Amino acid sequence: MTRKAREIETLLLTMYAALPLYLTHVIRPLPVILFHVVMAGIALRVALGRGTELISPRLMRWLAVIYVPFYVIDVAIISRSAIAASTHLVLFIAIYQPIESMQRTNQAQRLLTSTLIFIASLATSTHVTAMLFVLTFAFLMLRQLMYLSHLDTVRAVSREYNASPSGRSAAYYLLGAALIGAVLFPLLPRIKNPFVQGLTSSLPGASSTLGDSIDFREQRVALPDSTLVARVWMDMEARPFFAPVRLRGPIYDRYEEGEWKQAAKGLRERGGRDGTFVIARPRGVEREAVVQLIPQRGMLLLPVGTFLVSGLEGKLYEGPAPETWYTYNEALTHFTVRMAYEQEPLRLTRVTPVSYPIRPEIATLAQSIVGDEARPAQRAALIERYLVSNFRYVPNSVPVRKPMTIEEFLLRERGGHCEYFAAGMAVLLTALDVPARVVGGYYGGRLNPITGYYTLRRSDAHAWTEVWDGTRWATFDSTPPSLRPGTQAVNLLREYLATLTDSVTFIWDRYVLTFGLADQVALLSDLITWTKESIATLRERLASDSRAVASLPFLTIAAVLIALGLVAILVARRRRPLFEALAEVLAQHGVEVNDAMTMDEALERLRREKPAVADTLMPLIAMYEEERFSAHSDARRAADIRRRLAELQT
Amino acid sequence: MTSRAVSSPPAALPTSGSGPQPPWEFKGVVRLTRIGTTYIISTVVLAVSAINTGNNALYIAVSFMLGCLLLSGIASKSGLSHLDVEITGIDEAWAGKPAPGILHVRNRSRVWNVRDVILTGDALAAPVLVPIVPRRGEKVVYSDFLFPRRGRAHVNRIDSYTRYPFGFFLKKRRLRIDSEVIVFPHIRSSESVEERFRAEKGEQTSVVRRGLGTDTHSFRDYTAGDSMRHVAWKKSANAGRWIIKQTAADAARSINVVVNPYRPPGTSDERFEEMISEAATFIFHAATRGVDITLSLPRVNVRARESESPEALFRALALLEPLHEPVTLDGRNAVVFAVGGGHHDAKSA
Numbered sequence: 001m002t003r004k005a006r007e008i009e010t011l012l013l014t015m016y017a018a019l020p021l022y023l024t025h026v027i028r029p030l031p032v033i034l035f036h037v038v039m040a041g042i043a044l045r046v047a048l049g050r051g052t053e054l055i056s057p058r059l060m061r062w063l064a065v066i067y068v069p070f071y072v073i074d075v076a077i078i079s080r081s082a083i084a085a086s087t088h089l090v091l092f093i094a095i096y097q098p099i100e101s102m103q104r105t106n107q108a109q110r111l112l113t114s115t116l117i118f119i120a121s122l123a124t125s126t127h128v129t130a131m132l133f134v135l136t137f138a139f140l141m142l143r144q145l146m147y148l149s150h151l152d153t154v155r156a157v158s159r160e161y162n163a164s165p166s167g168r169s170a171a172y173y174l175l176g177a178a179l180i181g182a183v184l185f186p187l188l189p190r191i192k193n194p195f196v197q198g199l200t201s202s203l204p205g206a207s208s209t210l211g212d213s214i215d216f217r218e219q220r221v222a223l224p225d226s227t228l229v230a231r232v233w234m235d236m237e238a239r240p241f242f243a244p245v246r247l248r249g250p251i252y253d254r255y256e257e258g259e260w261k262q263a264a265k266g267l268r269e270r271g272g273r274d275g276t277f278v279i280a281r282p283r284g285v286e287r288e289a290v291v292q293l294i295p296q297r298g299m300l301l302l303p304v305g306t307f308l309v310s311g312l313e314g315k316l317y318e319g320p321a322p323e324t325w326y327t328y329n330e331a332l333t334h335f336t337v338r339m340a341y342e343q344e345p346l347r348l349t350r351v352t353p354v355s356y357p358i359r360p361e362i363a364t365l366a367q368s369i370v371g372d373e374a375r376p377a378q379r380a381a382l383i384e385r386y387l388v389s390n391f392r393y394v395p396n397s398v399p400v401r402k403p404m405t406i407e408e409f410l411l412r413e414r415g416g417h418c419e420y421f422a423a424g425m426a427v428l429l430t431a432l433d434v435p436a437r438v439v440g441g442y443y444g445g446r447l448n449p450i451t452g453y454y455t456l457r458r459s460d461a462h463a464w465t466e467v468w469d470g471t472r473w474a475t476f477d478s479t480p481p482s483l484r485p486g487t488q489a490v491n492l493l494r495e496y497l498a499t500l501t502d503s504v505t506f507i508w509d510r511y512v513l514t515f516g517l518a519d520q521v522a523l524l525s526d527l528i529t530w531t532k533e534s535i536a537t538l539r540e541r542l543a544s545d546s547r548a549v550a551s552l553p554f555l556t557i558a559a560v561l562i563a564l565g566l567v568a569i570l571v572a573r574r575r576r577p578l579f580e581a582l583a584e585v586l587a588q589h590g591v592e593v594n595d596a597m598t599m600d601e602a603l604e605r606l607r608r609e610k611p612a613v614a615d616t617l618m619p620l621i622a623m624y625e626e627e628r629f630s631a632h633s634d635a636r637r638a639a640d641i642r643r644r645l646a647e648l649q650t
Numbered sequence: 651m652t653s654r655a656v657s658s659p660p661a662a663l664p665t666s667g668s669g670p671q672p673p674w675e676f677k678g679v680v681r682l683t684r685i686g687t688t689y690i691i692s693t694v695v696l697a698v699s700a701i702n703t704g705n706n707a708l709y710i711a712v713s714f715m716l717g718c719l720l721l722s723g724i725a726s727k728s729g730l731s732h733l734d735v736e737i738t739g740i741d742e743a744w745a746g747k748p749a750p751g752i753l754h755v756r757n758r759s760r761v762w763n764v765r766d767v768i769l770t771g772d773a774l775a776a777p778v779l780v781p782i783v784p785r786r787g788e789k790v791v792y793s794d795f796l797f798p799r800r801g802r803a804h805v806n807r808i809d810s811y812t813r814y815p816f817g818f819f820l821k822k823r824r825l826r827i828d829s830e831v832i833v834f835p836h837i838r839s840s841e842s843v844e845e846r847f848r849a850e851k852g853e854q855t856s857v858v859r860r861g862l863g864t865d866t867h868s869f870r871d872y873t874a875g876d877s878m879r880h881v882a883w884k885k886s887a888n889a890g891r892w893i894i895k896q897t898a899a900d901a902a903r904s905i906n907v908v909v910n911p912y913r914p915p916g917t918s919d920e921r922f923e924e925m926i927s928e929a930a931t932f933i934f935h936a937a938t939r940g941v942d943i944t945l946s947l948p949r950v951n952v953r954a955r956e957s958e959s960p961e962a963l964f965r966a967l968a969l970l971e972p973l974h975e976p977v978t979l980d981g982r983n984a985v986v987f988a989v990g991g992g993h994h995d996a997k998s999a
Contacts, residue, residue: 108688112688118711119699119708119711122707122711123699123705123707124707126707130707134710138718145685146815148817149766149813149814149816152683152813153779153813154766154779157777157779159779169765169815173725173815176717176721177714177718180713180717181710181713181714182713184717185710190704190709512706512710513706514706594679595727595730595822596679596809598806598807599826600807600826601807601824625828628826
């Protein structure tokens with residue numbers, strides 16, 4: 001590879017490092033576009049053999065001087081973010097350096113700048129494809145480092161540049177470093193500074209499809225969006241009771257000026273211990289689920305029935321609306337919930353119907369549906385059945401002719417999307433003086449058979465109704481079940497591929513992105529527990545039946561223990577090089593031998609200090625020299641040296 | 651006179667030890683380079699950021715950077731520790747002049763290729779760059795060696811340095827080698843011995859006797875390489891050692907050089923070496939003139955015929971040790987070299 005090609009590769013490496021900045025939104029796209037245009041211009045000049053001075057170095061120096069105050073302005077006024085302003089600065093430096101390189105050698109600094117851009121890009125990347133970016137960048141960076149190392153070496157001996165082939169070597173070292181990195185990654189202590197909340201990012205799709213309010217006066221069109229919202233894992237025992245999954249989001253329990261809103265009661269921190277928070281009182285069947293989600297604007301979407309949350313990093317807040325939960329952490333979050341078939345509020349709650357202006361026709365309709373039924377839950381069930389049977393569902397993606405009111409939906413159109421069904425049911429119950437509210441969230445999801453979790457995407461956004469039965473809020477869904485999210489026909493192949501891809505991203509999200517100190521402790525704890533249990537089980541079995549010795553589990557454990565013992569013995573008694581063995585003996589006599597010393601030199605030093613010992617060791621060292629420098633290694637001679645060394649040490 | 655095949659010593663190269671200390675030389679085994687320092691600082695900063703933020707993407711970067719650092723250390727150490735060097739091909743080495751030789755650099759490692767290795771040492775005229783030594787492979791490098799003094803030179807170490815693979819560390823390992831080279835004395839310019847040749851030419855003219863080339867001219871002690879046909883058996887029997895009969899023609903094309911290794915008290919080593927060097931220079935230029943040369947040293951005479959290489963003479967001079975007791979050498983009809991004792995004047999010494 002020629003110098004020109006290397007220079008172009010360096011420029012492309014820097015440009016490549018900045019590519020994710022378009023996706024991660026650390027900075028606005030314009031500075032990144034500008035950066036890429038200028039760098040491409042420099043690369044083009046180099047390709048044409050005209051050097052890197054796209055902009056005159058003098059002008060560039062002036063721009064650098066001007067940039068210093070500009071950085072402050074950027075932080076304070078333009079970007080209003082130190083991270084964004086620093087990224088702008090690094091991009092400017094990245095442009096400055098190739099132009100400067102015509103005056104002085106700055107290859108190392110340029111690589112450092114590329115690394116800084118890479119880190120800025122990586123810090124907010126959350127998708128598994130970031131690994132491809134990391135590996136490609138690392139490959140190019142290692143190539144550049146090897147090239148730089150080579151260049152420094154040839155300069156040191158005042159030789160001409162002689163390009164060494166480093167592509168294969170870089171790949172070789174990349175593989176090695178990646179393997180070591182993979183081993184180190186779970187072992188690095190996840191000690192988080194409690195005073196720093198963490199780098200958060202405006203993740204792609206972080207904006208919620210769940211609005212703060214529902215306003216039926218406005219046209220609403222929700223396009224299909226496959227952005228992942230959450231994954232919920234539950235075992236086979238939990239599924240009959242809690243599947244399809246229903247993730248609860250905002251609660252619209254106030255009607256005001258034609259708009260369904262959330263009643264603000266203020267923000268309260270929920271007291272918890274060791275990341276465990278009790279949020280309701282359970283009743284009935286209890287099961288567990290594991291939830292992985294990106295809190296949308298800090299909101300935690302909990303499965304319906306959740307009464308306990310554990311494994312949550314950071315604090316949990318209730319509010320501003322009641323029974324909505326926030327962590328104010330926008331990073332991918334992983335936690336466990338316990339769900340009960342029914343759950344009651346922890347404290348006495350006074351519930352009143354929504355202050356919705358009920359028209360007489362609505363009241364008549366409601367009364368006609370429920371008849372003589374007086375129990376709130378039964379009334380709700382009747383209305384739910386009525387709506388499911390007599391109303392048609394119009395998907396969110398199909399715009400109706402014009403926005404319609406709930407009255408129009410109930411009395412005239414008799415069709416609409418899920419929010420109409422939810423709000424219609426709430427209005428009908430309100431007409432009967434039964435407290436009801438509209439709940440926004442996600443419903444259904446697709447079960448991934450490989451990993452056993454339900455994937456909920458934005459397209460699974462849904463609304464349903466909660467009805468107060470006197471002691472608790474009960475969930476009702478008046479949207480026809482066959483038309484709820486996740487019930488559409490799917491392409492099998494696409495589904496299969498989606499499942500596979502999602503499995504990979506799940507593993508990435510679970511075991512890479514959300515791998516934390518709790519996981520490290522859990523891993524260690526599991527290992528200890530497993531060992532203890534295995535030993536206890538074996539002991540019990542052996543006590544009751546001596547033939548258990550021949551059982552497969554016992555033999556497996558015995559084989560593992562024997563293998564570990566053998567490895568330990570081999571490591572302890574491994575054949576150290578003769579040089580090291582001799583060096584150890586010499587060190588005992590005060591002569592430290594290192595790689596920069598020959599045995600002869602060490603012997604000379606020993607002779608000056610301890611001539612008698614030197615005379616003893618001299619024949620051994622002579623034998624070592626003979627063994628080391630003879631054309632053929634003599635195992636007997638080597639063994640003889642080791643034996644004599646052992647004798648000396650004893 | 652026909653010229654003889656005597657290779658002329660090449661011009662001297664700058665030695666590796668001259669001038670300021672080269673950038674790769676240092677004490678110890680490993681040195682952190684500037685790139686390495688920058689890299690480590692970056693890793694530490696990134697690790698602090700990762701800890702501060704709990705961002706696992708940064709933890710990935712930190713793990714990978716630590717992996718690179720670790721791998722770099724392992725690769726450079728393992729690479730160098732499996733290197734062996736052997737020196738061959740130094741046929742003629744002259745003190746103070748670069749001598750071409752061959753370095754055989756072998757990599758015994760089954761895993762690591764070693765690249766960009768700098769070899770340096772007291773015996774190497776200049777640092778040698780070996781671009782790559784493949785694993786379980788050998789690289790032959792032609793290099794110049796430089797020995798400052800005549801004699802038996804032991805080359806027993808060569809230092810190897812490498813920055814490979816990423817230039818974070820400059821690693822050093824001293825390689826033990828076992829090589830011996832006979833270094834011939836320093837050869838000066840021909841002007842320094844021209845005077846001697848003028849005197850010798852005149853003497854040769856005067857000593858030429860009439861008669862056939864096969865006529866006996868004189869007798870001398872046997873030297874290695876003399877034909878048995880020229881042994882004067884009667885004289886040998888009388889003397890108790892082999893005596894060679896010299897013809898007039900032989901005498902006209904021959905020079906006897908006597909080097910007296912006696913070093914009087916108070917004389918410096920340098921003066922002795924100068925004398926040896928002068929003798930070697932004389933022999934060197936005599937050899938190029940195509941004459942037979944007999945070198946007389948205490949207890950040994952070495953002869954090089956017109957058609958033979960004078961290597962044996964230089965070897966003898968190379969290994970000549972100073973004597974601290976005066977010796978008597980027959981300096982008749984010979985060019986005599988001695989410390990502080992003149993040259994032609996010493997004929998009767």
